[in-house]
Amino acid sequence: MRYHDITPIQSSTTHPHISEIVMDPAKWSKFERAFEDRAEVSILRVDRQTPGAWIVHVGCASKEVRDLLESNW
DSSP, rough: EEESOOOOOOSSSOOOEEEEEEEEEGGGGHHHHHHTTTTEEEEEEEEETTOOOOEEEEEESHHHHHHHHHHOO
């Protein structure tokens, strides 16, 4: 996993820390459900160009949230 505090993905003042997660598409539904009602994260974009490895960009409210997200996915 890689993350960038400054990225071409549009962040916001409430979610300034961006996480880039490479994910097996089979895990997408579980991931999406886990974060749909969580104010500290915002799914920004899902790149589905590679069939076996989607790239998910997530805006996080803090570095701690980003680190926790990355360590668990």
